[in-house]
Amino acid sequence: MAEVYLNGKYVGTVENKEDFVETLRQERRKGKISRNINVLEDFQTDSIYIDSSRGRVRRPLIVVKNGQPLLTEKHVQQLEKNEISWSDLVNQGVIEYLDASEEENALVAFFPEDLTEEHTHLEITPLAMVGLCTSLVPFGNFNHGVRLLQGSKNQKQALGFYAANYPVRMDMDVNLLHTPQIPIVKSVMHEISAFDKHPCGQNIIVAVMGYEGYNMEDAIVLNKGSIERGLGRSTYYRPSITEELRYSGGLVDEICVPDKDVKGYRSEKDYRFLEDDGIIFPEAKVDAGDVIIGKTSPPRFLSSLEEYNLSASSRRESSVAVKHGEKGVVDFVLITENMEGNKLVQVRIRDERIPEMGDKFTSRHGQKGVIGLVVPHAEMPFTASGIVPDLLFSPHGVPSRMTISHLIELVGGKVGALKGEFINGTMFESESEDDIRKALKEFGFRENGTETMYNGRTGEKFKVKIYVGNMYYLKLKHMVANKIHARARGPIQLLTRQPTEGRAKEGGLRLGEMEKDTFVAHGASLLLKERFDSDRTVVPICESCGLIAVHNEYKNKSYCPVCGDNVEINNIELSYAFKLLLDEFKAMGVYPKLKLENKY
Amino acid sequence: MMMTNPFDSYKGKIPVKILEEVKESLPKASLKKISDALQTVYKEYQEAKIAPGEAVGIIAAESIGEPGTQMTLNTFHFAGVSELNVTVGLPRIIEILDGRRDIKTPMMEIYLKKPWSQGKDIKKVALQIKETTLKEVISEILINIAEFSIELKLNKAYLKDVGVQQGTVVKILEKSFKGYSVKLKEDSIIMKSRSKQESLNELYKIKEKIKDTYFKGVKGVSQVLPVKRSNEFVIITAGTNLKEVFKLDFVDEARTVSNDIYEIAEVLGIEAARQAIINEVNKVIDAQGLNVDKRHIMLVADTMCSSGSIKGITRYGVVREKSSVLARASFETPIKHIIGASVTGEVDELNSVIENVMLNQPVPIGTGLPGLVTKVK
Numbered sequence: 001m002a003e004v005y006l007n008g009k010y011v012g013t014v015e016n017k018e019d020f021v022e023t024l025r026q027e028r029r030k031g032k033i034s035r036n037i038n039v040l041e042d043f044q045t046d047s048i049y050i051d052s053s054r055g056r057v058r059r060p061l062i063v064v065k066n067g068q069p070l071l072t073e074k075h076v077q078q079l080e081k082n083e084i085s086w087s088d089l090v091n092q093g094v095i096e097y098l099d100a101s102e103e104e105n106a107l108v109a110f111f112p113e114d115l116t117e118e119h120t121h122l123e124i125t126p127l128a129m130v131g132l133c134t135s136l137v138p139f140g141n142f143n144h145g146v147r148l149l150q151g152s153k154n155q156k157q158a159l160g161f162y163a164a165n166y167p168v169r170m171d172m173d174v175n176l177l178h179t180p181q182i183p184i185v186k187s188v189m190h191e192i193s194a195f196d197k198h199p200c201g202q203n204i205i206v207a208v209m210g211y212e213g214y215n216m217e218d219a220i221v222l223n224k225g226s227i228e229r230g231l232g233r234s235t236y237y238r239p240s241i242t243e244e245l246r247y248s249g250g251l252v253d254e255i256c257v258p259d260k261d262v263k264g265y266r267s268e269k270d271y272r273f274l275e276d277d278g279i280i281f282p283e284a285k286v287d288a289g290d291v292i293i294g295k296t297s298p299p300r301f302l303s304s305l306e307e308y309n310l311s312a313s314s315r316r317e318s319s320v321a322v323k324h325g326e327k328g329v330v331d332f333v334l335i336t337e338n339m340e341g342n343k344l345v346q347v348r349i350r351d352e353r354i355p356e357m358g359d360k361f362t363s364r365h366g367q368k369g370v371i372g373l374v375v376p377h378a379e380m381p382f383t384a385s386g387i388v389p390d391l392l393f394s395p396h397g398v399p400s401r402m403t404i405s406h407l408i409e410l411v412g413g414k415v416g417a418l419k420g421e422f423i424n425g426t427m428f429e430s431e432s433e434d435d436i437r438k439a440l441k442e443f444g445f446r447e448n449g450t451e452t453m454y455n456g457r458t459g460e461k462f463k464v465k466i467y468v469g470n471m472y473y474l475k476l477k478h479m480v481a482n483k484i485h486a487r488a489r490g491p492i493q494l495l496t497r498q499p500t501e502g503r504a505k506e507g508g509l510r511l512g513e514m515e516k517d518t519f520v521a522h523g524a525s526l527l528l529k530e531r532f533d534s535d536r537t538v539v540p541i542c543e544s545c546g547l548i549a550v551h552n553e554y555k556n557k558s559y560c561p562v563c564g565d566n567v568e569i570n571n572i573e574l575s576y577a578f579k580l581l582l583d584e585f586k587a588m589g590v591y592p593k594l595k596l597e598n599k600y
Numbered sequence: 601m602m603m604t605n606p607f608d609s610y611k612g613k614i615p616v617k618i619l620e621e622v623k624e625s626l627p628k629a630s631l632k633k634i635s636d637a638l639q640t641v642y643k644e645y646q647e648a649k650i651a652p653g654e655a656v657g658i659i660a661a662e663s664i665g666e667p668g669t670q671m672t673l674n675t676f677h678f679a680g681v682s683e684l685n686v687t688v689g690l691p692r693i694i695e696i697l698d699g700r701r702d703i704k705t706p707m708m709e710i711y712l713k714k715p716w717s718q719g720k721d722i723k724k725v726a727l728q729i730k731e732t733t734l735k736e737v738i739s740e741i742l743i744n745i746a747e748f749s750i751e752l753k754l755n756k757a758y759l760k761d762v763g764v765q766q767g768t769v770v771k772i773l774e775k776s777f778k779g780y781s782v783k784l785k786e787d788s789i790i791m792k793s794r795s796k797q798e799s800l801n802e803l804y805k806i807k808e809k810i811k812d813t814y815f816k817g818v819k820g821v822s823q824v825l826p827v828k829r830s831n832e833f834v835i836i837t838a839g840t841n842l843k844e845v846f847k848l849d850f851v852d853e854a855r856t857v858s859n860d861i862y863e864i865a866e867v868l869g870i871e872a873a874r875q876a877i878i879n880e881v882n883k884v885i886d887a888q889g890l891n892v893d894k895r896h897i898m899l900v901a902d903t904m905c906s907s908g909s910i911k912g913i914t915r916y917g918v919v920r921e922k923s924s925v926l927a928r929a930s931f932e933t934p935i936k937h938i939i940g941a942s943v944t945g946e947v948d949e950l951n952s953v954i955e956n957v958m959l960n961q962p963v964p965i966g967t968g969l970p971g972l973v974t975k976v977k
Contacts, residue, residue: 517662573960575958595947
């Protein structure tokens with residue numbers, strides 16, 4: 001007696017569970033019951049789980065009967081002639097979809113040769129085991145699963161050619177690689193997904209070697225000559241958008257060059273690029289703080305007094321300017337209307353990004369790293385035949401991570417480049433390493449991919465042979481230009497008077513609780529005080545009641561709002577955060593009385 | 601002029617242990633030479649002392665905390681290596697330093713006196729420590745519905761192993777089930793209620809009760825495991841009861857330890873508990889292959905035990921003892937402390953570190969400690 005559960009709910013019991021499960025599956029293949037149903041026979045708990053719910057991940061497999069796949073040569077021919085389609089095969093029960101639970105009951109063969117009587121299914125292709133992005137990793141079957149995952153994740157961040165109509169699009173944060181290439185070492189997924197229509201990397205020459213320690217800890221060394229020839233060059237696009245909003249009372253925003261009497265007027269210099277319509281012109285070279293779209297808004301709160309005050313304009317400045325730390329060239333200006341009929345202005349700024357120290361690159365095997373040094377072409381190592389690598393990859397990145405595919409792609413790419421052919425690196429169905437080595441030998445290279453190389457600075461021959469070849473490298477969207485940040489002084493928060501947080505607000509880098517502890521541990525008491533002086537304030541304290549008194553700057557006189565004029569008031573130095581804490585105590589109904597004492 | 605013994609003049613200035621060490625290493629030296637040596641030792645000793653104003657507390661916290669971050673990752677892998685399940689890694693450290701009363705895996709390491717430590721009757725000794733219930737002595741329990749009696753069949757082999765007579769079992773039953781007549785009949789014991797009215801339900805309840813009745817051994821010890829350590833046998837137990845174990849004649853009380861710090865404090869006193877904290881923390885740190893200077897752990901143990909009872913490093917333990925309101929409020933549950941302080945009118949003297957950080961004043965540690973003695977006019 002096996003218990004039967006439908007979508008996790010108990011529905012009854014069956015006597016002969018093998019028969020029951022088998023019948024269910026047969027009927028499903030025949031189409032008598034829905035093909036969306038999956039059945040799991042759980043031997044441990046002696047129960048059957050039938051699932052018809054939505055949201056399960058399922059994948060197609062070829063059904064196998066008595067060790068023979070149901071998909072025959074004839075089917076394949078018909079498919080090629082377009083006489084039948086995929087759904088026909090599914091309807092015939094040749095191919096069925098299994099979910100994660102039914103896979104527990106299946107024995108799936110990778111290749112037709114492996115089939116035995118016990119097998120229930122056959123992979124359409126072993127590549128179907130992984131997803132689209134993962135199947136773009138060449139020779140991925142040589143790797144640890146985690147590395148495949150990282151490799152495919154990295155590819156998603158690569159710069160490339162994302163859409164052919166990019167000039168007329170206003171996408172946020174877009175990067176375009178200037179000269180993308182199709183990889184020499186390809187997988188069939190590159191063809192299926194039309195990768196040549198939107199490539200995302202470049203074939204470069206990689207030497208696996210150190211360079212004065214500048215590529216340790218996953219860093220890479222790039223050839224300056226290669227960069228100057230256009231390697232890894234990309235453009236960063238970012239649109240600035242604003243619209244003329246309508247407010248209650250018939251007030252509207254106005255896109256224009258703001259008048260000088262507008263509240264919050266920047267400076268004349270900041271508005272210099274604006275044309276008469278208040279919008280910047282294309283190809284203007286802008287820097288941080290330059291206004292792109294001039295705009296004024298009506299005052300936020302209309303007090304009755306201001307309404308009759310005709311003399312001065314009370315409008316606010318609300319222009320869109322280039323953000324702190326950004327620069328570029330105005331690429332495209334679009335003036336249109338939005339759905340409410342308001343004037344909408346979009347200005348796209350472009351900035352060329354030449355690879356520099358700190359930019360992130362990766363191969364397709366989860367071997368990411370940032371540029372640690374850019375070396376002049378003349379100082380790069382070179383091979384006997386005069387080949388100078390574009391990139392130096394540290395050998396220490398390989399042993400612990402065991403990314404064998406990275407190494408095979410390197411020789412594969414070398415052979416492909418020499419032959420002038422693409423190399424098939426599809427997982428499980430790739431060209432064999434032996435064939436690649438043989439081909440390399442035929443071209444007169446060392447079979448193992450190594451070459452004699454010479455020190456670019458001294459001209460001396462390296463004692464060891466260097467593993468060098470061609471690889472497909474990707475530039476990732478994380479570039480230092482978007483992240484670099486430092487501050488000595490700058491904006492502070494209104495509430496606490498402490499520095500703001502984050503790069504966008506030109507914020508400070510927080511010296512947190514644990515960092516504070518290190519100062520204390522060193523006994524650097526006075527340094528700690530100085531470091532925390534960012535919100536230092538001087539407050540007058542009434543000696544009588546111990547609360548914060550008031551200082552009148554005009555009369556240069558202090559008085560206590562509680563005790564009056566005739567009390568002793570002394571100034572003390574505090575962090576503003578503590579003054580705020582005292583205020584909060586008072587709000588709670590707690591009386592924080594300060595007792596002053598002379599330090600000396 | 602008679603030269604005085606140089607060792608006497610340094611008594612009280614240099615610890616006795618160091619003085620003895622000097623004495624041992626210079627057996628035949630002249631008084632002058634010894635005097636010179638002691639002077640150097642004294643100087644070195646003064647220099648080795650922690651300087652006033654050193655932030656020993658924070659340094660101890662950092663020294664334990666830094667390797668602690670590496671421990672989190674390792675914890676999962678090393679759990680349950682031996683047969684007994686032992687809490688290790690960070691969870692154990694937290695348990696000790698928090699001063700938890702109920703620890704996850706209480707254990708004892710029972711050292712034995714000779715000849716038991718050499719393996720004599722080790723199985724028997726171990727069984728004597730383990731807490732057993734009647735469940736293990738009885739092989740079968742039958743309920744006679746007609747006569748309203750319970751028949752218990754005894755496991756003779758087991759009885760022989762522990763060296764207990766059948767009569768003893770009868771005595772235990774008589775003691776714990778008053779109102780029942782207990783009779784020995786060949787290999788089984790028959791129990792019958794003395795009162796006339798008896799329901800079957802009651803009988804079932806009694807049956808379950810019999811199974812859980814304490815029979816033999818040390819209460820609280822659920823598992824015993826004799827282990828050979830270098831050249832003697834040690835019994836490791838799950839569950840602790842030092843007081844009872846010390847009563848057994850084969851136990852070496854001087855070396856037997858528990859990992860329950862509260863129990864040690866109760867049975868052996870607070871100084872022993874302090875040492876137990878040090879030992880237990882060290883055990884974890886050593887097991888993880890980390891290295892922390894023992895003085896840091898000693899400082900923590902001192903802090904926990906200085907009041908005479910164990911106080912954990914929590915808001916209920918040592919933090920509650922802090923004199924500064926602001927310091928307590930900055931740790932956990934600030935509102936509770938602030939309101940409490942306002943009700944009782946507490947005064948914060950700003951004598952410690954964290955309060956002064958809050959006020960942005962020099963903290964009284966290191967360079968911030970020394971002050972002017974002379975009054976400025």
